[in-house]
Amino acid sequence: KQEVTQIPAALSVPEGENLVLNCSFTDSAIYNLQWFRQDPGKGLTSLLLIQSSQREQTSGRLNASLDKSSGRSTLYIAASQPGDSATYLCAANQAGTALIFGKGTTLSVSS
Amino acid sequence: AAGVIQSPRHLIKEKRETATLKCYPIPRHDTVYWYQQGPGQDPQFLISFYEKMQSDKGSIPDRFSAQQFSDYHSELNMSSLELGDSALYFCASSVRGALTDEQFFGPGTRLTVL
Numbered sequence: 001k002q003e004v005t006q007i008p009a010a011l012s013v014p015e016g017e018n019l020v021l022n023c024s025f026t027d028s029a030i031y032n033l034q035w036f037r038q039d040p041g042k043g044l045t046s047l048l049l050i051q052s053s054q055r056e057q058t059s060g061r062l063n064a065s066l067d068k069s070s071g072r073s074t075l076y077i078a079a080s081q082p083g084d085s086a087t088y089l090c091a092a093n094q095a096g097t098a099l100i101f102g103k104g105t106t107l108s109v110s111s
Numbered sequence: 112a113a114g115v116i117q118s119p120r121h122l123i124k125e126k127r128e129t130a131t132l133k134c135y136p137i138p139r140h141d142t143v144y145w146y147q148q149g150p151g152q153d154p155q156f157l158i159s160f161y162e163k164m165q166s167d168k169g170s171i172p173d174r175f176s177a178q179q180f181s182d183y184h185s186e187l188n189m190s191s192l193e194l195g196d197s198a199l200y201f202c203a204s205s206v207r208g209a210l211t212d213e214q215f216f217g218p219g220t221r222l223t224v225l
Contacts, residue, residue, distance in 0.1 A: 031212060043218040044154070044201065049211060089153060096207050098144055098156035098169060099214060 002027045004092055006102035013080055014110055021075040021105045023090035028068045031095040035064050035075050038087045038104070047088075048075070080109045113137050115204050115217035123223045124192050132187040132220045136204030142166065143185040144214060145177060146201040154201060160185055161207055192224045 003026045013019055023033070035047040048057045048064040050073065056065040063076040073090060087106045091099035116135040124130050136143050142161045146154040147170075156169035160179035171177075174192075179185045189196060199221050203214040 034213070036216075041199075041221075043199075044216045046213075046216065049213050051211060091154075093212075093214075095212050096142070096161070096166075098146075098159055098167060099154075099203075100156075101153040103153045 002030075002092060002100045004090060004100050004102040006088075006090060006105050008105060009103065010106045010108070012108045012110065015080060015082060017080050017109075018076070018078050019080055019107070021077070021088050021090075021107070023073040023075070023102055025071050025073075025092045025100075027092075028071050029094060030068065030092045031097075032093055033064075033066050033073050034091050034099065035062075035073075036089045036091065038089060040087075044089070077107075080107075082109045082111045085109050115202055115215055117200075117202050117217035117220050119220060120218065121221050121223075123225065125225055126192055126194065128192050128224075130189045130192060130222060132189070132200055132202075132222070134185045134187070134202030134204075134217060136183055136185070136202075137215055140204035140206050140215070141183065142205045142207045143179055143183070144203040144205075145171075145185070145187050146203065148199040148201065148219075149195075150198070152198075157187070189222075194224050197222060197224045 036044045050066040061078040087104040089104045091101040144159040145157040148154040157171040159166040163179045177187045202217045
């Protein structure tokens with residue numbers, strides 16, 4: 001059974017810092033790895049999707065990498081801003097199946 | 112571009128009452144997933160449908176039922192509501208067999224049980 005773990009659970013950084021959020025999964029037979037952002041009490045905003053055949057995806061200041069063999073994905077946020085403060089969730093699935101979510105990393109960026 | 116629509120966005124019910132949540136997938140999407148996110152928790156898969164048939168089942172209580180209709184919209188019916196059912200309920204849709212098989216999430220329905 002797939003398990004997704006995110007470390008750290010919470011992270012506080014000053015504005016401008018580059019940071020890395022970690023996600024690990026137990027079953028390497030994944031099809032997709034998705035990163036989401038969630039503001040308190042709000043919905044899920046999809047940030048990046050990496051397919052199993054891909055190594056990384058980039059969108060603006062965000063870069064997500066995937067290493068299936070080691071069961072890891074990282075989300076790199078460059079030049080963090082207070083507006084980046086939110087909970088970041090990673091989720092994995094096999095084709096046509098439900099996403100299994102990690103418990104998230106709550107990021108706080110101070111100005 | 113059209114997104115996943117969920118209604119209502121907010122719902123307040125009393126214990127033991129019944130609630131119905133609706134999900135309208137992106138046009139031409141054939142698969143719908145329902146997830147439940149309790150306070151401070153990660154989203155948990157409840158149930159999914161593909162081409163109007165139940166596809167997979169997760170941690171859905173027996174008090175809950177769901178179906179997908181001919182127009183592909185889906186409804187989650189929740190009976191004998193309990194305080195612990197208070198949560199954010201997400202619906203996601205996708206195209207099975209598509210290259211990315213990406214799930215697109217709706218804004219969620221916040222259910223509060225008093």
